[in-house]
Amino acid sequence: MSEVLIEAKGVWFKYNKKQDWVLKDVNFTVKKGEFVGIIGESGAGKTTLAKHFNGLLKPWRGEVRVLGMDTRRVPTSRLARHVGYVFQNPDSQIYSATIRDELSVGLKKLGFKAGEIEERIKWALEVVDLKKPLDISPHVLSFGERHRLAIATVLALNPDVFVLDEPFAGIDYKRSLNLLEIFRELTKKGHSVVLIAHDLQLIAELADRVVFMSQGRIVREGTPEEVIGDVAFLESNGYIPLQVSVIASKLGLGRIVRVSDMAEELYRRLTL
Template structure:
């Protein structure tokens, strides 16, 4: 079995007003996994990832990375092992060219000039940004900006990459392109934690799904198990992918033409999703 990379044990995080964002959550990720973290807004997803990065500290429980406790570690310490990509790439882009933006992290970590050049070239190649190295990053498309943010993270050679809703605001082609990039990085050994509301992405790309609801972990298993119809996932703010809802309702569809088929398929998808409510 692969080694446990991130181990969050019995974690509690409490807001200043006394409300709990996370309530005794256990969350372990093994090296090489591709994990999707899902749940409605306010369920605790982003709080969990911020704890992993030591951006905030828990009220109870413990966190280890690669077997080492992180209680005394800073975000800068964690950045040596975990790359964090925000939902809005503009929050982390500030240099005048794509190349300089990607080089910033390795520079701060004290890489040698040769290592910086090697890491930047590799990150540019992996993200398909080599030809845009001299461009001003804030003038790029949303999809390309997100790739710049990912390239900046992987240039520091992390063991893990955490991404918070990286496909939001992107068209389907950009989203697919980005997910294929993450799949390629995962195949090269980078562990992926993907925070997302998109069930289609979870079904297609993730090897494991973890669901939070009201600060508690309510599911941990494969996407197939999550969407097999045996759980009321609507109670957690989720709906099954359209293809899953459709597959559960195909029996009895008998259309005479394309327009009728479209209507029947739409009704079947709606019915399949309503079964989760």
């Protein structure tokens, strides 16, 4: 059985006493080496749940544990060593005067030496395909470039779990897929990835497990085929299903979410 890195048990949360519950009795786990996609309508509680994974938010009821540590009793700075978080808006996490400073500040706090810091910075920028002078201000970058810088900053820290909250705004589909494939490779080395995204195709291509949230609850989870491939379920929840899933359903091929799988199934049936 794979090691559980993040575990949420019976989590209830709201932002103030007068507000309705944003999370309602949520149970959620992330195992070592797992790639989890979280989907759901705006306001479903996806980001609120994700912010519990590194202690940015604390549950009102229930508990969240990261590598066995109770997030209510451990400083966020300590949790950040294990859970790297990429925000929806990169400007929420970019605050340094230069690109080099932005990438190195966290590494310095963790005690890395200058040589290793430079190596990690170089590698992370290559991964996100950001070729800019390191001494310029990150605030002169385009929105998409700032998002890639935010991703690079988290990559350089090399945490156990990467939490990506709609990380590809302003980034084209091909580059987004390339980045996700890098994260997929990291799962093979024991890291875990939690991706919140509206793009069903990106999640279908790479996730091991898909979690569907609605009105503060997890209402369904399973493989991409079980959740994203269920055309009727998605339509009943306001989603436009993937075209490949719709075609597969009409042809009686079952639940399919990847074009490559569709081609393989058609070939198999034609060569029987």
